Amino acid sequence: MSTTTLVDIISNSSDKSPHKAAFRFEQEAISYRELEVKTTQLAKYLGSVGVQKGDRVGIFMNRCLESVIAVYGIMKAGAAYVPLDANAPHARTVFLLNDANIKIVVGTETFSKKLQKLLEAQSPLERLIGVQLKVTYQTTPWEEIYQVEIKGFKPILIAEEDVAYIMYTSGSTGLPKGIVHSHKSGLTYAGLSAQLFKVSPEDRVGNHAPLHFDISTFGYFTAPLAGATTIIIPEAHTKLPVSMLALMEKEKLSIWYSVPLALIQLHLCGLISEYNLTSLRCVLFGGENFTLKYLRALMQEWPHAKFYNIYGPAEVNQCTHYLIDELPPLDKPVPIGKVWGANEYKILNENDQELRGIGQVGELVVKTDTMMIGYWNNPELTKKSFYLENTSSNKTKKYFRTGDLVKRNLTNDLVFVGRNDRQVKFRGYRVELDEIETVLERHNLIKKAAVCLVNSSPSDTVIFAGIQLEKTTMISPNALKLYCKLHLPPYMVPQKIEIMKEFPKTSSGKIDLLAFKNKIKAI
CATH class of the missing domain: 3.30.300.30 (ANL, C-terminal domain)
Structure with missing residues (x-):
């Protein structure tokens, strides 16, 4: 069976390796076959309560196995999932519910009080899944979802251009903005990243990022596409470096992807050498600059691993990478590298004229199949965010304006210089x-x-x-x-x-x- 949408990922891996652990969390695991069944149960239930193709369904939970069921179950129902930060202020979450017209939210009992409060707010929200509250007609516990009979379930016909998920990020107007990704953009990213880092069924991928952070798509999409096992890092471990190291050793992680700060904290605890992490073959980091003295120290701690600097705004997923194959000098920034796959880029000056010379600083614009559809409910911002190039064959190429200032170095790698606005990492x-x-x-x-x-x-x-x-x-x-x-x-x-x-x-x-x-x- 070919993989044409993100939904196909679990179905195909279930056919190939039904009993293999797809995701692990603490002492629990879920196999690809179990995941296929439970996501189908959720999809069928969503359809029975009125969810239609193109609807938005919220996910309000911390890192857990239910988050995976929610992601794929919502997409399998033809809807788009919208990660909601469970630690965000109530007012901000209510804004997202209204902005995306979210009528159903999938959660867990851990946040039953917060979910009850959301149900009482002025928003389109009508039903909660994953909790049992006093208002029983508006809530459905997971136990009931897992009893849904899936025999006769008719899969929703999903096209690659359909919306798969919307991730909200900070907005310069004071209001969050929703980044809309299609099945095509998400699946293309999963395929390219799996190929680039040679992800295989033998890999065990550490998923450190929460669901509302775009780095999470590597663990949720890339790893299962390759038939690997994703280990979801519990919230408590992200705050305790020593317990994190113990978990990394116990789970024999082979690929790690996080922001630099998480890795710096592992180094600063001073106990890395006490843990056997020889299984680690790839250390991926992105989202901000890595303090060079700590990067050098970590590379010396894990000489067996390959370190990659990953770059890419959430609007295009990942678009460049740089393999750091030797200790970086302290007086030069680590490049963000070269674009991957069939991606294209240009460096433009303030008049949108292309800069081709070494060392010339301009805005990076990127053309890639991993690019978002646009910003939710914001056509004006969407239009401003793209650079259109008319080619000699009268075709139009669309590039995303990253807002990041870059330059080329002598090896033709891109080097991040700064921003052309007030956005920071x-x-x-x-x-x-x-x-x-x-x-x-x-x-x-x-x-x-x-x-x-x-x-x-x-x-x-x-x-x-x-x-x-x-x-x-x-x-x-x-x-x-x-x-x-x-x-x-x-x-x-x-x-x-x-x-x-x-x-x-x-x-x-x-x-x-x-x-x-x-x-x-x-x-």
């Missing part, structure tokens, strides 16, 4: 600093806010917020942090907040962000 997440400022300035005691990233130590950075209060008002930084927690995901809440008398200004009267950042460094 923070602990693997894309964060629009404008969104944090917008939230702060909504507070009735705040006159003006400015936000930037600053180094807190050689191995880490923090989000710093400077605020100017309205006259004759007082509020503590801790109170402002609590306020931010009500409106922003945890990773976007400023770690440091300073009350400032005034901000440095440009000649036009705007906040001088460069001078502000330099001033912060001196505090």
Whole structure:
């Protein structure tokens, strides 16, 4: 059977290796055959309660085996899954429910109180799956899903252009934006990454990222496409480096993919040498810069593994890679490498003219089959995000504008230089600093806010917020942090907040962000 959509991944692997563990979590495992059955049960149930092709269904849970059943069951029903960060503020989640018109959310009993609160909010939400609440007619526990008779189930006809999932990320307007991916873009990414890193049925892939973070697609799509086993890293282990190392050894992980900070924490615990991780053959990292002294140290700890710097905005999944085959020098950034597969790229100046020379800095635009359809409910932003090239054969090529400034080095590898806007990469997440400022300035005691990233130590950075209060008002930084927690995901809440008398200004009267950042460094 050919693999033409993401749904086919589990069906095909179930036919080839029915009893092989597809995913593991803590002491539990689910085989490819079990996954095929349970995703079909969920798909049939979703259809019975009115889910139709093209609908959006939310997933509200931490890392667990049910998350996999939810992902593939929703897609098998012809719908698109929308990961909802269970740790995000209530108001933000309600916004996503309304923006994507989500009527059904799949969750677990762990978050029954939060899910009950969502059911009571003003939104399209009508039904919860995976929990049993007092409002029984609106909730269906997993036990009931697993009793659904799948005999006679008629698969929904899904085309590769159909929407498979929508991932929300920070937006510069102060509101999250939904990145819409098709079955084609997701499956193409899975196939290219499986080929690039030679993923095989013998591999055991560590899935460190939560479902709402795009790195998770490697564990959820790439690994099962290759018939490998994905080990979902429990939430608690992500905060305890020593227990993480023990898990990596116990599970004999062969491929690891995470943000650099997770790897830095493993190194800094000082106990790597006590664990046998010779099974590790590929260490993939992306989402932010890797502090070079720690990268070098980790490469010396694991000389048997190959290290790859991975680059790619969530809108195009992954689009470049760079194999670090020797210890990188401390005085040069690690390149983001070359584009892969049949991908194409250009470097453009501010007038959209192509730059071809070595060392010339411009915006990277990428043409790839792993590219998103667009932004959900936002045609204007979608239009702005693409660069269209008219070819000599009167055909139009569509490139995604990454917003990242790059240059070519002497080996023709791409090197990341910075951003052409105020988006930053923070602990693997894309964060629009404008969104944090917008939230702060909504507070009735705040006159003006400015936000930037600053180094807190050689191995880490923090989000710093400077605020100017309205006259004759007082509020503590801790109170402002609590306020931010009500409106922003945890990773976007400023770690440091300073009350400032005034901000440095440009000649036009705007906040001088460069001078502000330099001033912060001196505090």
